[in-house]
Amino acid sequence: MRICIIGGGLTGLSAAYYLSRTYSVDVLEASAETGGLLSSSPVHDTNIERYYHHCFSGDAHLLALMDELGLAADLTWLNGSTGYFSEGRIYPLTTPFEILRYPLLTLRDKIRLGLLTLRAGKYRASSYDDMTADAFILDTCGRHAYDSFFAPLLRSKFGDWRHEVSAAWLISRIAIRSDRGPQGERLGYLRHGYQSLITALSDAVRRNGGAIHTGIPAHALEKTEEGTWMVNGAPYDAVVSTVRPSILTSLGGPSLPEIPYQGAACVTMGLSRDVLQGIYWVNVKDEAPYGAVIGHTNFAPFEWYGEHIVYLASYFRDRLPEGHEERMITDFCNRFSVSRDEIRWHYMTTDTAAGPVYTTGYRNLIPPYEVDGLYCAGMFSSPNYPERSMEGSVAAAQAVAETITSREASRD
Ligand SMILES: Cc1cc2nc3c(=O)[nH]c(=O)nc-3n(C[C@H](O)[C@H](O)[C@H](O)COP(=O)(O)OP(=O)(O)OC[C@H]3O[C@@H](n4cnc5c(N)ncnc54)[C@H](O)[C@@H]3O)c2cc1C
Structure with missing residues (x-):
């Protein structure tokens, strides 16, 4: 056959x-x-x-x-630390202490978010297919947590689609990212x-x-x-x-x-220094041409590469905006106080079929x-x-x- x-x-x-x-x-x-x-x-x-x-x-x-x-011997389990960037500052959000200290959410927001994370694995995600993520968050965590925490994440991940995304997607996303220890998420990477x-x-x-x-x-x-x-x-x-x-x-x-599918555009850069305070995954709260800055060498050991490797992650609907690579790099340099000569090399990868949109x-x-x-x-x-x-x-x-x-x- x-x-x-x-x-x-x-x-x-x-x-x-x-x-x-x-x-x-x-x-x-x-x-x-x-x-x-x-x-x-x-x-x-x-x-x-x-x-x-x-x-x-x-x-x-x-x-x-x-x-x-x-390949089992090449699989390494590493800690994925996270942070949130807002108005010129990176707020680390990995350890319980860092989360408690985070000033952009109230204590009530944090308790509701904590409960949602604990419960996420117990929901039957597919039963929430007809409910929007917006409605679910407003219901479980309230308006303030929605505006100051979830809205920027949804905007950066789904852009114009964000209000149509289902609660099923959100719940499964939270559940999958809940394997956390005090040093962050336990994530696997191949040598x-x-x-x-x-x-x-x-x-x-x-x-x-x-x-x-x-x-x-x-x-x-x-x-x-x-x-x-x-x-x-x-x-x-x-x-x-x-x-x-x-x-x-x-x-x-x-x-x-x-x-429905969306496209992804990702800039990969080799930098001469770490600009993310040792954090792997930094979500960007403010409106920017990318939604997250990912410090690959704050996850996989720096020694494997000999330089700091960073991704700028963005998604787009239908067509990639003109001049996107330059706009992402210029914004990154300004926002993270990086000078051009600290970027040793960079390239952008795009794909119009980067994944379905779970409306x-x-x-x-x-x-x-x-x-x-x-x-x-x-x-x-x-x-x-x-x-x-x-x-x-x-x-x-x-x-x-x-x-x-x-x-x-x-x-x-
Ligand atoms: C930015 C980003 C980050 C991700 N991060 C993670 C992660 O951390 N962990 C995780 O588990 N997953 C992650 N994923 C998801 C993961 O990469 C995908 O789910 C997986 O690689 C999809 O594989 P696929 O073969 O189904 O699709 P694709 O990789 O899209 O493969 C489809 C192939 O078909 C080819 N093709 C298209 N048209 C034709 C044609 N007419 N004839 C022949 N070939 C054709 C394409 O060139 C392509 O090679 C990420 C995805 C993206 C975009």
């Missing part, structure tokens, strides 16, 4: 890995390299993700896959970056006889009379699409519900793993609801591979 997998991101490569153990697999990847949102660039003698990444202790499928691929996961998956697929074609987009899909699908004119017994549903439909694939009612848009004889799995699949993640990609890939395998078994 010949299977075509469209997309060589984490979902596509994981699906190829599971399926290539039994079937003949071809992966088509539009870009010059594999990895998709999890791809990396070389820095000195290691690699760094184009978009900041870490994993969580509850990522069962991802951790099992890394184990299977022999040579997540590029080693992409490389290990690709190597395993090739060892199993699969082929990975980069720089070859799927540009046309056609259904045959037998009910199977052709990709770029080539017949396959099964096709797995991991790309955004609207792209699949535009290529001639089955019609799927329109899932209210999203749950009803999730496509099944098989639609009209074509298989699909990706950031839009149920394991990625209500927040996409590496764990969700691996879980969706495993589920679609099992769907194909059991469909084949029932044919025998």
Whole structure:
């Protein structure tokens, strides 16, 4: 049986890995390299993700896959410290003492926020799919906490979409980020970056006889009379699409519900000094062209890179604003008192399909793993609801591979 997998991101490569153990697999990847949102660039003698990444202790499928691929020894659990930047100051918000001292929330706000964090794991997030995050926060934490804490976070993450985002997304986001000790969140990172996961998956697929074609987009899909699908004119017994549903439909694939997506633009910089007071993740409260400044080397050891690596994280709707990279860097220099010559290098990475926007009612848009004889799995699949993640990609890939395998078994 010949299977075509469209997309060589984490979902596509994981699906190829599971399926290539039994079937003949071809992966088509539009870009010059594999990895998709999890791809990396070389820095000195290691690699760094184009978009900041870490994993969580509850990522069962991802951790099992890394184990299977022999990467367990490279997985390091590190402390992710956090802070909030407002009006020229960084407020550390990692330890209970720092949180108590934080002046921009009242004691009442802090108690309500603390209770919400403790309870987040107990809510059934999907039951809140029809409620907006705004309504949920106002109800549980009140107006002051909404205005001074949540509103800037929602604005930076979802921009114009922010008032449409569901409480299901918010609750799961809080729950996933609640694995905290006194020194911060416990977050996982691979010694040579997540590029080693992409490389290990690709190597395993090739060892199993699969082929990975980069720089070859799927540009046309056609259904045959037998009910199977052709990709770029080539017949396959099964096709797995991991790309955004609207792209699949535009290529001639089955019609799927329109899932809203947003784009991401991320500047990566090498700096000559730490400008974040040793903090990993600094959310920016004031209106800025980026929503968070991420000090990668305040998380992964500085010695691995020999310079301070910082990301500026931003999301956009539809189209990237003109001159965005320059605007982000200029703002960062002004806001964080950094001079240009302290930035040794920088580049910006953008992707218009950086993730679904979990608006209210999203749950009803999730496509099944098989639609009209074509298989699909990706950031839009149920394991990625209500927040996409590496764990969700691996879980969706495993589920679609099992769907194909059991469909084949029932044919025998
Ligand atoms: C800024 C940012 C930060 C993140 N941080 C984290 C984190 O800390 N922890 C975490 O768990 N997750 C994180 N994620 C999420 C994680 O990166 C994704 O969930 C995961 O990588 C998605 O993989 P995917 O294969 O489904 O999609 P993608 O990576 O988007 O892969 C899809 C692939 O399909 C290719 N493609 C598109 N069209 C075609 C075509 N016509 N033909 C062939 N190929 C095509 C694309 O080039 C791409 O390579 C983050 C994402 C972003 C954007």
